[in-house]
Amino acid sequence: MRRSSTLPAQRSPRSRSWRLLPTLFCLTLAAGASPAAEAPEGVGVFGHLTQAYGKSRRGSIQGTSEEGTTDLRNVAVQLRWAKSDRDTVVVQLSHERRGEDLFSPAGDEVEIDWAFYERRIGVHSVLKVGRLNTPLGIYNEIRDVGTLLPFFSLPISFYAGVLSSAETVDGVSIGRTFFPRSDWSLDTELYLGGWDTFQQQVSLDAKFGLVNLEARAEDGVGVQIWLDTPVRGLRLGAGTLTWLLDGPLGEPGTRDRWDTYHVSLDAVGERWLVRAERRRWRFDQDFGAFLALPVSLRGKAQRDGYYLQVGVWLTPRIGLFGQIDHAGLKDNLDLLPGLENLHEDLAASLNFRIRPDLLLRVEYHNATTRLPLGLPDLPMNVGSDAVDARWMVGGLSVSF
Amino acid sequence: MSTSRVLALLAFVALHATAEAADPVVVVHPSTRVLEVSKAELSKIFLKRLRTWADGSLAQPIDQVPGPVREEFTQWVHGRSVVTIEVYWKRMIFSGRAVPPAEAADDAAVLDFVRRTPGAVGYVSGSAQLDGVRKLDLRE
Numbered sequence: 001m002r003r004s005s006t007l008p009a010q011r012s013p014r015s016r017s018w019r020l021l022p023t024l025f026c027l028t029l030a031a032g033a034s035p036a037a038e039a040p041e042g043v044g045v046f047g048h049l050t051q052a053y054g055k056s057r058r059g060s061i062q063g064t065s066e067e068g069t070t071d072l073r074n075v076a077v078q079l080r081w082a083k084s085d086r087d088t089v090v091v092q093l094s095h096e097r098r099g100e101d102l103f104s105p106a107g108d109e110v111e112i113d114w115a116f117y118e119r120r121i122g123v124h125s126v127l128k129v130g131r132l133n134t135p136l137g138i139y140n141e142i143r144d145v146g147t148l149l150p151f152f153s154l155p156i157s158f159y160a161g162v163l164s165s166a167e168t169v170d171g172v173s174i175g176r177t178f179f180p181r182s183d184w185s186l187d188t189e190l191y192l193g194g195w196d197t198f199q200q201q202v203s204l205d206a207k208f209g210l211v212n213l214e215a216r217a218e219d220g221v222g223v224q225i226w227l228d229t230p231v232r233g234l235r236l237g238a239g240t241l242t243w244l245l246d247g248p249l250g251e252p253g254t255r256d257r258w259d260t261y262h263v264s265l266d267a268v269g270e271r272w273l274v275r276a277e278r279r280r281w282r283f284d285q286d287f288g289a290f291l292a293l294p295v296s297l298r299g300k301a302q303r304d305g306y307y308l309q310v311g312v313w314l315t316p317r318i319g320l321f322g323q324i325d326h327a328g329l330k331d332n333l334d335l336l337p338g339l340e341n342l343h344e345d346l347a348a349s350l351n352f353r354i355r356p357d358l359l360l361r362v363e364y365h366n367a368t369t370r371l372p373l374g375l376p377d378l379p380m381n382v383g384s385d386a387v388d389a390r391w392m393v394g395g396l397s398v399s400f
Numbered sequence: 401m402s403t404s405r406v407l408a409l410l411a412f413v414a415l416h417a418t419a420e421a422a423d424p425v426v427v428v429h430p431s432t433r434v435l436e437v438s439k440a441e442l443s444k445i446f447l448k449r450l451r452t453w454a455d456g457s458l459a460q461p462i463d464q465v466p467g468p469v470r471e472e473f474t475q476w477v478h479g480r481s482v483v484t485i486e487v488y489w490k491r492m493i494f495s496g497r498a499v500p501p502a503e504a505a506d507d508a509a510v511l512d513f514v515r516r517t518p519g520a521v522g523y524v525s526g527s528a529q530l531d532g533v534r535k536l537d538l539r540e
Contacts, residue, residue: 141495
């Protein structure tokens with residue numbers, strides 16, 4: 001039986017033990033006291049922690065609020081056991097809070113982020129089985145690691161939470177590197193499996209005018225490829241992912257098909273970076289069920305998004321980054337007019353790298369958006385004009 | 401010979417000597433059949449993007465703890481700072497892909513590991529005594 005809830009929803013019915021949280025924090029602090037060590041055969045302990053404060057000028061967006069909130073954090077501890085050169089087991093526990101973020105509903109629990117067994121096959125191939133972090137674009141695998149990100153939150157256009165994508169996959173993957181000695185080496189990864197996700201439904205009683213309904217992505221098949229180039233620090237990527245969504249908004253016995261594909265440019269120098277990604281989703285949707293109408297209005301929707309990030313390290317410690325993030329949505333029934341420009345965000349962040357593993361950051365966003373902001377008079381933000389939204393986030397990230 | 405020429409010659413010798421002293425020496429286990437590698441290839445081996453030598457045998461890199469030798473090697477081979485490489489390893493770790501090579505405390509520890517481990521490759525300062533290991537030539 002499906003469970004509906006207003007935001008923030010429980011992220012998944014996985015592990016929900018509050019009692020694990022203090023243990024996780026203690027492990028983080030204890031492991032942070034000394035550098036992580038890794039022997040060819042043995043156990044490695046790693047972790048990261050980000051705590052931030054966010055404040056918006058109007059409404060709630062990306063977890064921020066008008067009153068200001070410190071309910072923005074993530075912490076993870078990774079245990080890595082290398083049984084041999086070929087066999088490795090990786091388990092990562094995490095706790096995440098994103099305030100009242102519409103796209104990343106999260107609970108208070110500590111959950112198993114990943115848990116997989118890795119077997120190296122031959123020299124250039126790797127097989128993984130279990131709950132895997134999904135290789136999708138530049139940031140998906142490191143989406144919570146504050147010390148590695150130029151901004152606290154990832155671009156909405158590409159990484160809009162669990163609703164439209166897969167942070168992890170319960171299944172299997174096979175990766176292979178082709179032409180490893182060439183300047184044009186090619187990394188490929190194919191993965192199969194399913195994951196917990198959500199569907200959203202209009203509910204005028206809810207803060208954002210929407211409720212999240214638990215759903216399951218099944219029969220997912222994805223590919224990610226990265227092409228290294230002779231230009232040091234420049235790589236080009238592309239990928240696709242297709243799955244069937246089994247959720248409460250579909251007719252019993254039917255599943256909606258979702259497809260997404262993307263391209264990436266990742267250029268990182270000693271003192272600068274340029275990153276850009278573009279992504280498109282296509283999916284079937286019963287818009288009648290989405291709008292909570294008593295009729296079925298089956299149609300097709302397409303979401304497009306792109307972002308560009310540029311940055312420069314003015315000194316070895318101080319980095320300045322800029323970002324433009326654009327998302328659009330359209331459907332073949334014209335039930336969602338005006339959403340071709342769903343969200344456009346211009347952002348800047350100032351990073352102060354105290355140490356390689358300790359980063360202080362403050363960022364500012366100025367967006368024109370039709371995303372629900374939870375405004376009392378306009379919860380779903382479906383007025384004729386897009387709303388100006390401005391918010392800032394400041395915080396500290398550490399990893400070890 | 402004029403004074404200026406003598407000074408220029410002395411300056412050249414001094415610079416050359418400094419460069420010789422600063423360049424780390426890459427060492428491998430004596431059984432390694434590869435005689436030379438490119439910097440790009442060695443960089444990939446130390447970043448674990450390449451796991452074998454050209455003859456197919458397993459490469460086992462060992463790093464040094466942060467210090468002058470590592471800084472010199474990192475800039476020389478990777479063309480990057482130590483901080484940048486550390487950030488690279490954080491990315492590898494937290495994407496669940498790989499962990500960095502083990503770190504040796506000093507030249508002696510590197511030489512000890514390389515001497516004992518077939519396929520091993522490490523680097524030491526130019527002044528280290530290379531007993532029981534073989535120097536690996538690098539090409540651009």
